[in-house]
Amino acid sequence: MKIYLSLFLFFLGNLCSAQASFHVFKKDLGEKIRTYDLKTALDLINSNKARFNDTQKVDLEVMKVQIFTEFGWYDQSFKLSQNLNVNPNLTSEQKARLYIERALIYEINDNATATKFELDKAEKLFKKYPQLKSKNYTLFLIRKSSYYRVNGFSEMAFAIAKDAEQFANTINDYYNYADIQFILGLGYKNKSPAKSLEHLKRALFLYKKF
Numbered sequence: 001m002k003i004y005l006s007l008f009l010f011f012l013g014n015l016c017s018a019q020a021s022f023h024v025f026k027k028d029l030g031e032k033i034r035t036y037d038l039k040t041a042l043d044l045i046n047s048n049k050a051r052f053n054d055t056q057k058v059d060l061e062v063m064k065v066q067i068f069t070e071f072g073w074y075d076q077s078f079k080l081s082q083n084l085n086v087n088p089n090l091t092s093e094q095k096a097r098l099y100i101e102r103a104l105i106y107e108i109n110d111n112a113t114a115t116k117f118e119l120d121k122a123e124k125l126f127k128k129y130p131q132l133k134s135k136n137y138t139l140f141l142i143r144k145s146s147y148y149r150v151n152g153f154s155e156m157a158f159a160i161a162k163d164a165e166q167f168a169n170t171i172n173d174y175y176n177y178a179d180i181q182f183i184l185g186l187g188y189k190n191k192s193p194a195k196s197l198e199h200l201k202r203a204l205f206l207y208k209k210f
Contacts, residue, residue: 022056029063033070034175042067058087058094065101069108078105096125096136103143107150115147138168138176145183158187178206 025048032041045060045067052060061084068077081102084090090098103118122140126133141164149157161183168177185199 022052022059026059026063029060030175033063033067036070038067038070054089055091058084058090062094062097062101065098065105069101069105074105074108077101081105092125092129093132093135096122096132096140099125100136100140100143103147107143107147112147112151119144119147133167134171138164138171138173138180141167142176142179142183149183149186154187157183161187174206178203181206 025044029041029044032038032044042064045064049057049060061080065077065081065084068074068080081098084094084098085102099118099122103115103122106112106114106118119140122136123144126137126140141160145157145160145164147157148154148160161180164176164180165184167173168180181199181203185196185203188196188199
């Protein structure tokens with residue numbers, strides 16, 4: 001009995017250690033993507049992916065979609081997102097992030113219908129699994145606001161941007177805060193030039209700081 005207990009504790013310890021290692025690795029990748037050190041992030045994913053489990057590998061592939069989009073490699077980004085989109089083993093969190101990234105790809109390619117379709121799929125997931133909001137909901141609101149803004153619904157876009165700011169404040173999400181301030185700056189452009197400038201300055205400060 002003691003032997004089985006020891007083996008159980010050994011494997012449990014290894015599992016926890018592996019999960020912690022991936023969490024640190026993923027956090028480091030996120031920081032590199034945020035600071036546009038994209039080549040390093042991509043190289044790290046490609047050289048380390050083999051040592052992680054299947055679910056973790058999918059996480060990294062979703063991050064690669066973001067990296068390809070940031071690089072402007074839209075064909076590669078879309079192709080990879082298509083491959084991931086038909087993966088039956090995606091977790092709910094991976095689906096939400098993938099739908100948000102695909103919405104951006106479609107927005108860049110001026111496909112408003114497809115953009116809205118991806119955003120709607122993400123929104124259904126957030127309603128079904130509210131616990132997902134802590135990680136990706138701010139980014140979802142940013143993409144939703146952007147969708148309405150580029151399609152001529154400036155008031156709706158502005159209202160959603162305000163919702164994004166409020167939500168980011170509730171969870172201390174400073175990662176996306178600069179983008180929110182930039183969108184609000186655009187929204188205040190015709191309402192209040194002074195407030196517009198204030199938000200744009202804040203966005204610039206946050207881009208430099210974070």
